[in-house]
Amino acid sequence: MEFLPLLSFLLLLVALVSVFLKKQKPQPAAGNHSSDEQIQLLPPGRTGLPLIGETLDYFSKLQNGVLWTFVAERMKKYSPKVFRTSLMGYPTAILCGPEGNRFVFSNEKKLVQVWLPSYFDKIFPKVDNTASGVASPxxxxxxxxxxxxxxxxxxxxxxxxxxxxxxxxxxxxxxxxxxxxxxxxxxxxxxxxxxxxxxxxxxxxxxxxxxxxxxxxxxxxxxxxxxxxxxxxxxxxxxxxxxxxxxxxxxxxxxxxxxxxxxxxxxxxxxxxxxxxxxxxxxxxxxxxxxxxxxxxxxxxxxxxxxxxxxxxxxxxxxxxxxxxxxxxxxxxxx
Missing domain, CATH: 1.10.630.10 (Cytochrome P450)
Known part of the structure; x- marks a missing residue:
């Protein structure tokens, strides 16, 4: 029974975070879009639990060798072309099918910028080719x-x-x-x-x-x-x-x-x-x-x-x- 106080605390923390996030309103973009318009511009989908997002479902399917079902379920529910989710604390858009692949691979350095989550630096540390000691991305x-x-x-x-x-x-x-x-x-x-x-x-x-x-x-x-x-x-x-x-x-x-x-x-x-x-x-x-x-x-x-x-x-x-x-x-x- 010793874990119950800790569990209660964690549930309370999740509830508080949920309330906090619901109170936050999206800020207008530079293009004079209203908050509602900005939300409509996002791909269809859901971000799941606060902080965790849909990470647990993603890794559960990955571990069982059926990761494709994570994508297939959401393609059927939201859109066969693109949907949004949240993985490992990051808002994520997943592009699907040949059109999505074509868009990603044909727009590098244009509409698509290569990016890695910050935790990757622990496995692949940054090292610069200069004597300054300042690591570049x-x-x-x-x-x-x-x-x-x-x-x-x-x-x-x-x-x-x-x-x-x-x-x-x-x-x-x-x-x-x-x-x-x-x-x-x-x-x-x-x-x-x-x-x-x-x-x-x-x-x-x-x-x-x-x-x-x-x-x-x-x-x-x-x-x-x-x-x-x-x-x-x-x-x-x-x-x-x-x-x-x-x-x-x-x-x-x-x-x-x-x-x-x-x-x-x-x-x-x-x-x-x-x-x-x-x-x-x-x-x-x-x-x-x-x-x-x-x-x-x-x-x-x-x-x-x-x-x-x-x-x-x-x-x-x-x-x-x-x-x-x-x-x-x-x-x-x-x-």
Missing amino acids: NTEQTKLIRKHLPAVLKLENLIHYIGMMDTVMKQQLRTEWNREKIKLVPAISQFTLRLACRFFLGIEDPKKVEELAIPITDVDKGIMSIPINLPGTNFYRSIKASKVMRDKIQLTVRQAKIDLHEKRESERPSLLTHMLLTADENGQLFNELFITNHVYGMLVGGYGSVTSSLTFIMKYLSELPHVYDEVLKGKASYL
């Missing part, structure tokens, strides 16, 4: 990195990695997948991590790759979790795993700098090698911490998205044998 840092990625992503450079990808896959098939049954997600995760470590960091040693396997899994879970920084939560473990990963990557960056100085770089340069040799618009080389954080970010980003895509491809191929047969025919005709 992660979105600005990403723009800076993007300017220097095209060179390493040119077709003639990517061709050199096809053989490496084929070799890694054949090794996986012989050693890890040569059995009647495999657990698909761990198998795909291991394959993706090996490729990502080779492409981004130039790491080929399986032991070094394995050292990153547990922390990158914790980071990946924490990205899509409720941001409660308390021991035992996915978010808390994600922050700790982020520090572990960045420390290990920084050691790799430091060793790569030594190898470049002593002319011992790899025959197949990695993204890390390219960043160590590239200067920004002021002619200044990227510093060690800046490179560490951004290689870490790209490693995590590439790991999660590619793992999910490959897992779903294999899942659907197993469920659709006629498609699987056509893929095999296509492979045979190609060979």
Whole structure:
């Protein structure tokens, strides 16, 4: 019964917040819209509970692997094109279908601005490429990195990695997948991590790759979790795993700098090698911490998205044998 006073206090707090929010009136916009007109300009939908919004429903469906139902239910109830909600304390508009995707991807830097919730800074800390110690927003840092990625992503450079990808896959098939049954997600995760470590960091040693396997899994879970920084939560473990990963990557960056100085770089340069040799618009080389954080970010980003895509491809191929047969025919005709 000791929890009842605390529960009563929390319910009272929620009630007070609800009353407070109801009393707040929207302020007129610069375009001389009245409060009622501003409300009508918002997409249809609801923001759910005060502070919490619809976060609990969102993460419940995410954890059960049916996140699509969160969107489908609201598309049916409010609008098939766009609806509003509230997630993790932020008012959110979700654009749906091909038109919504087209709008987002065709209007970056125009009508759409890249933005990340503030709690992401705990997993992906801001680090500037200057000696001032003043960190610029992660979105600005990403723009800076993007300017220097095209060179390493040119077709003639990517061709050199096809053989490496084929070799890694054949090794996986012989050693890890040569059995009647495999657990698909761990198998795909291991394959993706090996490729990502080779492409981004130039790491080929399986032991070094394995050292990153547990922390990158914790980071990946924490990205899509409720941001409660308390021991035992996915978010808390994600922050700790982020520090572990960045420390290990920084050691790799430091060793790569030594190898470049002593002319011992790899025959197949990695993204890390390219960043160590590239200067920004002021002619200044990227510093060690800046490179560490951004290689870490790209490693995590590439790991999660590619793992999910490959897992779903294999899942659907197993469920659709006629498609699987056509893929095999296509492979045979190609060979």
